[in-house]
Amino acid sequence: MKFIDEAAIEVYAGKGGDGVASFRREKFIPKGGPDGGDGGRGGSIYAVADRNINTLIDYRYAHIFRAKKGQNGRGSDCYGKGADDIILRMPVGTVITDRATGNLIVDMASNQQKVLLVKGGSGGLGNLHFKSSTNRAPRQFTQGESGQEFELKLELKVLADVGLLGLPNAGKSTLIRAVSAARPKVADYPFTTLKPNLGVVRVDQNRSFVMADIPGLIEGAAEGAGLGHRFLKHLTRTRLILHMVDMVPLDENIDPVQEAKALVAELSKYDETLYQKPRWLVLNKVDMLPEDRREQICSDFIRKLGWKEKSFAVSALTGKGCKALTYAIMEHLEQKIAEVEG
Ligand SMILES: Nc1nc2c(ncn2[C@@H]2O[C@H](COP(=O)(O)OP(=O)(O)OP(=O)(O)O)[C@@H](O)[C@H]2O)c(=O)[nH]1
Ligand SMILES: [Mg+2]
Known part of the structure; x- marks a missing residue:
């Protein structure tokens, strides 16, 4: 539909x-x-x-x-x-x-x-x-x-605690499948996801949050490239944005650092308040990186990007690092709620 x-x-x-x-x-x-x-x-x-x-x-x-x-x-x-x-x-x-x-x-x-x-x-x-x-x-x-x-x-405007931001094919839908019961389609071509999907992430019996998988965003979205940037409105009510990066893009000529920068620029073009929201970096597909150089490649990436906030290295496909990510999110959200309630 x-x-x-x-x-x-x-x-x-x-x-x-x-x-x-x-x-x-x-x-x-x-x-x-x-x-x-x-x-x-x-x-x-x-x-x-x-x-x-x-x-x-x-x-x-x-x-x-x-x-x-x-x-x-x-x-x-x-x-x-x-x-x-x-x-x-x-x-x-x-x-x-x-x-x-x-x-x-x-x-x-x-x-x-x-x-x-x-x-x-x-x-x-x-x-x-x-x-x-x-x-x-x-x-x-x-x-x-x-x-x-x-x-x-x-x-x-979908109501979710956490929203996924990323280029097409970054593995957003794969992540939401790994951590929740939601079953959005996953495929190795861009723009598989055409509508937001919500998943409930249960970290234990009584603690959960809602994650939103939204369609991929590309450079020039503000001018209508790809699916445009109107789906970004579904991130406006989230409390945390996860910026997902494909560490091993299919096209070897692509520089993930440049791509990540371009995406952040799109975000600020769309809406300054969205841009100011807490945003964490999720480096995905680390299972494809050679094990002995994995850490080095990730830390180089973070340094080149000039990233100051939290970052996580995961494999949405194998589930590696996903648990640590969901626990950190849960704690962050609980802390935010505690601050609001004073
Ligand atoms: N090796 C590996 N492949 C992955 C991983 N995560 C996702 N993929 C693959 O990457 C491709 C794209 O994954 P999706 O989850 O559909 O990507 P998406 O970000 O939702 O893409 P769009 O919906 O098109 O924006 C699929 O072929 C996945 O199997 C990972 O951690 N490791
Ligand atoms: Mg998808």
């Missing part, structure tokens, strides 16, 4: 039903009083976050939603029926903004969170409400209120 993480929708709540003016007409009661009922409420539209939904694709095909009008009131004290509400289910992590102003309406961050998007109009009043001691036969009634309407932007 195609992965869609942006959509524009229009939502129209239903108008309230009109009230009615009517009088009782019964045999043997020559002048019955007013009996016009109220109109029913118009349908409202709600958004609900649902963790079983992964994309906004439904909103690409159908993007206009109209709740029905409430029924009009009728005679004999009959109230109009309220219209059904519409529930729009969307992935957890969907951010909803007002398209006209750009203002945030809601961040659907938790499963089953329910938010009113547009409220249906109230029903109008029937003439039975207007009866008074001076006016026993009122002809007034009111019309139903209009429903609210909005043009909204839906944007999915």
Whole structure:
């Protein structure tokens, strides 16, 4: 299925039903009083976050939603029926903004969170409400209120603690398979991954975090090269980024140090705050390096790159070094949470 993480929708709540003016007409009661009922409420539209939904694709095909009008009131004290509400289910992590102003309406961050998007109009009043001691036969009634309407932007930003950043083929999907139960496709060609995949990494029974595998990024992504850089938005809510590097690229003319620098430059072009996020280096495919020179090659790489943050040498394929990496991540996240909670 195609992965869609942006959509524009229009939502129209239903108008309230009109009230009615009517009088009782019964045999043997020559002048019955007013009996016009109220109109029913118009349908409202709600958004609900649902963790079983992964994309906004439904909103690409159908993007206009109209709740029905409430029924009009009728005679004999009959109230109009309220219209059904519409529930729009969307992935957890969907951010909803007002398209006209750009203002945030809601961040659907938790499963089953329910938010009113547009409220249906109230029903109008029937003439039975207007009866008074001076006016026993009122002809007034009111019309139903209009429903609210909005043009909204839906944007999915996956919620994960840790995100993987790397060139295509770096081994991001292989890593997430090694450390979680997620099973994204792995292949020896670039751009295997076309949508974010989330994996839960369990370090022990009670401690876990969520890792996001996102499509590979290449130099020039800001100008649209490869899949472009829009997938980077899925890293914006992570607390830690792992920059994965393929230490043994297929093309021998490629210098991994230059490539890594170019990737970091893309990141800063995309978003300065993303660039400022804690970022660790993960040197992958070390199983392909000659064992006696492995450490030397890795430390040379780090020195040439001028990397100051933490770094790890792993083999996502054999699992070597992965456990140490996940424990370090877990500790880092726990420390961050402790800092926030003071
Ligand atoms: N030898 C070796 N091969 C690896 C390792 N990790 C990944 N690979 C191989 O590298 C290739 C690419 O791996 P993927 O996990 O698909 O890479 P990716 O970063 O997800 O790539 P995209 O989804 O295209 O961005 C596959 O053929 C993997 O088997 C590793 O640690 N050692
Ligand atoms: Mg992949």
